[in-house]
Amino acid sequence: xxxxxxxxxxxxxxxxxxxxxxxxxxxxxxxxxxxxxxxxxxxxxxxxxxxxxxxxxxxxxxxxxxxxxxxxxxxxxxxxxxxxxxxxxxxxxxxxxxxxxxxxxxxxxxxxxxxxxxxxxxxxxxxxxxxxxxxxxxxxxxxxxxxxxxxxxxxxxxxxxxxxxxxxxxxxxxxxxxxxxxxxxxxxxxxxxxxxxxxxxxxxxxxxxxxxxxxxxxxxxxxxxxxxxxxxxxxxxxxxxxxxxxxxxxxxxxxxxxxxxxxxxxxxxxxxxxxxxxxxxxxxxxxxxxxxxxxxxxxxxxxxxxxxxxxxxxxxxxxxxxxxxxxxxxxxxxxxxxxxxxxxxxxxxxxxxxxxxxxxxxxxxxxxxxxxxxxxxxxxxxxxxxxxxxxxxxxxxxxxxxxxxxxxxxxxxxxxxxxxxxxxxxxxxxxxxxxxxxxxxxxxxxxxxxxxxxxxxxxxxxxxxxxxxxxxxxxxxxxx
Ligand code: NBP
Numbered sequence: 516x517x518x519x520x521x522x523x524x525x526x527x528x529x530x531x532x533x534x535x536x537x538x539x540x541x542x543x544x545x546x547x548x549x550x551x552x553x554x555x556x557x558x559x560x561x562x563x564x565x566x567x568x569x570x571x572x573x574x575x576x577x578x579x580x581x582x583x584x585x586x587x588x589x590x591x592x593x594x595x596x597x598x599x600x601x602x603x604x605x606x607x608x609x610x611x612x613x614x615x616x617x618x619x620x621x622x623x624x625x626x627x628x629x630x631x632x633x634x635x636x637x638x639x640x641x642x643x644x645x646x647x648x649x650x651x652x653x654x655x656x657x658x659x660x661x662x663x664x665x666x667x668x669x670x671x672x673x674x675x676x677x678x679x680x681x682x683x684x685x686x687x688x689x690x691x692x693x694x695x696x697x698x699x700x701x702x703x704x705x706x707x708x709x710x711x712x713x714x715x716x717x718x719x720x721x722x723x724x725x726x727x728x729x730x731x732x733x734x735x736x737x738x739x740x741x742x743x744x745x746x747x748x749x750x751x752x753x754x755x756x757x758x759x760x761x762x763x764x765x766x767x768x769x770x771x772x773x774x775x776x777x778x779x780x781x782x783x784x785x786x787x788x789x790x791x792x793x794x795x796x797x798x799x800x801x802x803x804x805x806x807x808x809x810x811x812x813x814x815x816x817x818x819x820x821x822x823x824x825x826x827x828x829x830x831x832x833x834x835x836x837x838x839x840x841x842x843x844x845x846x847x848x849x850x851x852x853x854x855x856x857x858x859x860x861x862x863x864x865x866x867x868x869x870x871x872x873x874x875x876x877x878x879x880x881x882x883x884x885x886x887x888x889x890x891x892x893x894x895x896x897x898x899x900x901x902x903x904x905x906x907x908x909x910x911x912x913x914x915x916x917x918x919x920x921x922x923x924x925x926x927x928x929x930x931x932x933x934x935x936x937x938x939x940x941x942x943x944x945x946x947x948x949x950x951x952x953x954x955x956x957x958x959x960x961x962x963x964x965x966x967x968x969x970x971x972x973x974x975x976x977x978x979x980x981x982x983x984x985x986x987x988x989x990x991x992x993x994x995x
Contacts, residue, residue: 646702
């Protein structure tokens with residue numbers, strides 16, 4: 516049903532796939548939703564197709580749109596991230612009043628959100644940067660929502676967002692994350708973890724295909740089985756479905772006729788850039804971003820066909836055992852990728868004084884979002900038991916899980932190396948684990964080298980303070 520005079524509880528501007536589905540989700544939950552899009556054709560298309568799903572208010576101009584909203588006004592922007600978002604914010608801010616709330620549900624870079632929040636605050640407006648995950652299906656049926664911004668605005672906004680979010684055990688997959696850019700920051704890291712998760716699944720698939728010679732249908736069966744255990748997750752589930760899909764044109768598995776060059780929209784790259792600035796080793800995510808870049812270097816890859824492989828090992832003969840090894844290696848690598856992502860969240864929280872609660876994130880990522888998984892219940896429990904965990908790997912459950920997997924993990928990485936199958940994320944996750952648990956790293960040598968050429972000083976294991984060796988002099992040590 517549509518009306519031109521109703522007072523709407525929420526307005527949605529930007530009615531492409533995400534905005535229309537979220538608007539429908541609000542309407543299906545009984546809210547009256549004011550609709551606006553730059554070009555009115557999208558508004559009308561939505562009303563024509565789904566206008567009977569709830570109460571909508573059709574508007575054409577921004578003034579009409581804002582005028583249709585009850586106060587304090589709540590407007591959700593779902594336009595293309597970047598300049599379009601700035602343009603729409605400016606248009607809205609010109610007609611909104613102090614106390615009103617502008618929510619950006621797009622994939623904004625968190626530093627843009629920090630800037631926008633400060634600018635709106637100076638004009639008396641509340642600005643909420645909300646990360647939304649779940650793609651178009653989630654937007655319609657229940658996404659995970661990560662709203663940042665002023666806590667007071669969550670009091671008015673939270674109940675609406677919570678009602679349209681996914682629920683797990685009756686708990687909404689939405690909570691107030693923290694100030695200014697924190698919502699978009701955690702959404703960014705979520706997407707980074709998603710990259711790592713997908714890369715690890717890709718490496719497992721590659722090993723099953725090329726080390727064991729399984730076809731797509733058989734690999735689909737393996738993923739289906741894995742989805743009934745610790746690895747149960749949306750991504751593993753859709754992997755099995757993708758691998759079952761047959762191309763109607765050729766009769767071959769669809770995955771075999773898709774060009775093997777992965778694209779990216781940028782949130783993985785942002786995660787790695789931010790991790791570099793924060794000094795957090797997110798090796799799983801970085802390898803995933805680089806693996807997509809390498810796959811996309813099609814000219815270079817074509818030129819490199821036929822490069823020497825060296826002598827390759829024989830393929831594993833015990834397929835069942837090697838499949839189980841891959842499963843365990845995947846699980847252990849996944850634990851590392853999540854541990855690294857949560858480290859980045861902790862570092863971002865400290866850097867920006869956000870006071871983020873990792874257990875809350877694990878709770879809201881259990882449903883709605885792309886990385887939803889049984890595993891997140893374990894992460895939630897781990898942070899509930901010890902909110903100050905130095906690393907997720909050290910939580911008793913994960914520690915034990917890795918202990919059980921570590922031999923398999925080493926066998927899989929060794930076999931991959933010997934068979935010439937690239938496993939950058941499996942291998943770097945294992946190296947990260949080994950580095951983390953090492954009693955002595957070669958970093959002492961690095962420090963000595965730095966002191967040698969740059970007098971950068973070093974600390975000693977047996978005394979406090981900083982020291983320098985007179986490398987160009989008599990090589991005695993002085994306190995620095
Ligand atoms: P798009 O990212 O494709 O954006 C299309 C929308 O932006 C249309 O409504 C378009 O209006 C509007 N727009 C543009 Br483009 N420039 C504008 C401008 N200067 N002023 C006003 N409106 C403008 O849509 P989407 O895929 O639905 O995604 C929306 C947001 O949600 C994005 O930020 C995206 O990153 C984020 N997101 C997407 C997903 C997903 O799975 N797709 C998941 C999570 C988050 P028009 O109709 O007049 O051209």
